[in-house]
Amino acid sequence: MTEFMIDLQGGAKAPLYEKIYEYIKSEITAGKLAKGEKLPSTRRLAEGLSISRSTVDMAYEQLRAEGYIKAEPCRGFFVCDITGLYRLGQKQPDAGEENVADREAVCFGETGDRRMEIDFSPYAIDTESFPYNVWRKISKNVLLDDREELLFAGDGQGSRQLRETIAVYLHRARGVNCLPEQIVIGAGNEYLEILLSQILGGGQTVLMENPGYPQAYRTFRNMGCEVKTVPAGEDGLSVEAVRRENPSLVYVMPSHQFPLGSVMPLGERIRLLAWAAGECGRYLIEDDHDSEYRYRGKPIPSLQSIDQSGKVIYLGTFSKSIAPSLRISYMVLPPELLERYRNRCGFYATTVPRMQQEILNSFIREGHFERHLNKMRGIYRSRHDFLLGELKKREWVRRIVGEYAGLHFLVEVESALAGQEICARAAQLGVGVSDIEQYDLRREKAASGAVEGQKTEYPLLLLGYGRLHEAEMEKGLVILDKILSCETHRDETDEYKK
């Protein structure tokens, strides 16, 4: 029988039984302990190492449970044939922090690789105020129960409790009328748009406003839908344009259009609903993703809240109100689409981990979400007010669009430079701004051949304030001052000026 030379003192700090376990395991995997070889009895090994027998018992039990050794009654412990065992190698050292390239890559127009020092991205939200303590506490409670259901895939539509919670929230916050049965939870808006395409079947024509939300445009096109665009107006989507284009689906953001911020007036909403109700197979996709924060006036109720004909598919997400990394979005289907959903997509397991659903459910039910929303609204409003105030002092600001809601607004600037040029120069100086052309959906087609552009007279820049402190905004504006106020530029490009 082999003598075990186990160094219990030195090496990494670990419980004794672990050191014994590791030693024997490596002897076996290195082939120094051959298949069928007998191990010392637990009593003998304990005596030899001057430790308690129960410590050796634990080590042997671990080895046995994993299949390295087997216990033969009255005979002892023997090394197993480990051919079938997993040997995944040395513990891998942590490769260190994610590098900058991995940070928030969901920025249309940006490669995602560059992380601007001062980023006026309209997609950015404040992450410093994330309620870590609460989230940690709830996570701990959720895991503490050792509940089996947490490990099952669960209901494909998402946990019923969470859907009930969302139904109540949506009703109170957005006026949405629905039963939990109508809600489908998914890992992001794009996934739900994919499901929706599958539910509705092929051959759909989607109408979208342009400029618009690029993710949605690309998703519908990836699903083989034909996507038509109409110019986005200051009063939102034009129903006349809808009638003209005659799509089967209209994708609309009536409470806060992205990126222009327009609100669709009640009259047009009613007309749009009437158009949809006018024919079988027409649906409206209300994407409410940018409507949580409004700083002036009453909240705008959802389109779905006044839909009497079951034509609105309501789409929302927790990405902007809690964190983008959460990946929890939801879709409220009109009753007439429920059966089709079950038949065509009911077999899919949910895409949101059960644990995350439970944590979110508690977060909302215990009142934390309400507190978080109100707190964030206050923070964003101050930043909004500050940025607005600072911009109004600038002479290069001609017009501001889309204020008083959301996490960004648009600034029409007095400049002979093209929008893209301004953005490029700002980027070189560490400031991230985007230009309205980046949200021109037809620009997507440029990649596939057709070159179309949408030119405004003066550059229209998007300035988001979700992530920036006042000091950072000031700094960023000072850099924009340099780019936009420069006399030299004005002379050089005089011929382009109006």
Add this chain to the structure above:
Amino acid sequence: MTEFMIDLQGGAKAPLYEKIYEYIKSEITAGKLAKGEKLPSTRRLAEGLSISRSTVDMAYEQLRAEGYIKAEPCRGFFVCDITGLYRLGQKQPDAGEENVADREAVCFGETGDRRMEIDFSPYAIDTESFPYNVWRKISKNVLLDDREELLFAGDGQGSRQLRETIAVYLHRARGVNCLPEQIVIGAGNEYLEILLSQILGGGQTVLMENPGYPQAYRTFRNMGCEVKTVPAGEDGLSVEAVRRENPSLVYVMPSHQFPLGSVMPLGERIRLLAWAAGECGRYLIEDDHDSEYRYRGKPIPSLQSIDQSGKVIYLGTFSKSIAPSLRISYMVLPPELLERYRNRCGFYATTVPRMQQEILNSFIREGHFERHLNKMRGIYRSRHDFLLGELKKREWVRRIVGEYAGLHFLVEVESALAGQEICARAAQLGVGVSDIEQYDLRREKAASGAVEGQKTEYPLLLLGYGRLHEAEMEKGLVILDKILSCETHRDETDEYKK
């Protein structure tokens, strides 16, 4: 100025500042404190309630942060206009445990609503041995850092660290050769199959074995692919059948076909790879989801490991090895498809929450995954051996197929009853078994009109043992004995017997 009648003694147990916060908040939301009304100074309120001033400070600060009151320097605190505030209502009491209907719904053929007392489902895994302690500890550590990146959506392909970890794991466990760049992480296999369809574009013809994995079949069809089927054989997919049908994509499970358990011999694998390499646009989708557990013989290396032409798309998941609720799967794309992935699907945010990715990454890197796999393998092997032994004693067992790997095998039974009839009777007695016909993919078409069936001479039942203890298996078998050994049945149905 209003007097505040705050009951600090009674009511639910909560910190003092919370009671003050709740009181004032409800007075404001109920309209009893009007907009613009002045609150008592913190000093006065503290005196009046005989508590410390800092307690009142905390309450006022909370109210201020959420927008219920505002502080005007030198003047005091005033009630805000709360029109824009979220008021999501009373804290909702927990609705109680998820009801049985929400449990594991991913069972083809089952409504998902019934949860059998003794469930021989081939999809079921053991959940009692889930390493809760380790998972909790890692989760706590991940959240403890308050790291900002955890809140960003991160890399659309999935965190680079996790992809590195998976690349190493796949190489050691399955012989897969790839760089982290080739890996795409997604919330489940079906989602990745959807992405793949988008990457490859429309007009794909997919070839699958029948019986096969129903989720995959339905997903490809939902994406508008034409799906052809060929009979699944005891030696896996027939390359001759592939040549005959001439698809663009072949979906194959070469290491452990589901549900038959067949292993594709090396010769056929090489021929399949040669076929795929023979023309541009042909790809093989290797779904390795049921190959973690093998109880006899050496592990079968992946098909991808011998692919010299970059034709294999390798698909795997952690659903069976850790828990279905985790929702983390991965796809290894051949280098030539990477650019197309980035162009067509690079804009999608990842569908797996960042926190889950971090937890999984640590779970694997710290060696816990290897230990868990080996432990589970030991547990499943005992159950496999026990069930096999018990079945061999039964006279109604004609033949056993697909043993020594996975979490189920097939049992050809001596019975004049139809497979579906056996399953129905078993269900009534609380035992869940499935019949091979439930995995007949063409049965799906029955729903859409064409009626095709695949009849075997004797019923072929699937018995899974992932979730069952020996005692439960015994109990289940005793019930099957009743159904299958009954003399009465044999007489009644003599005419059907061979």
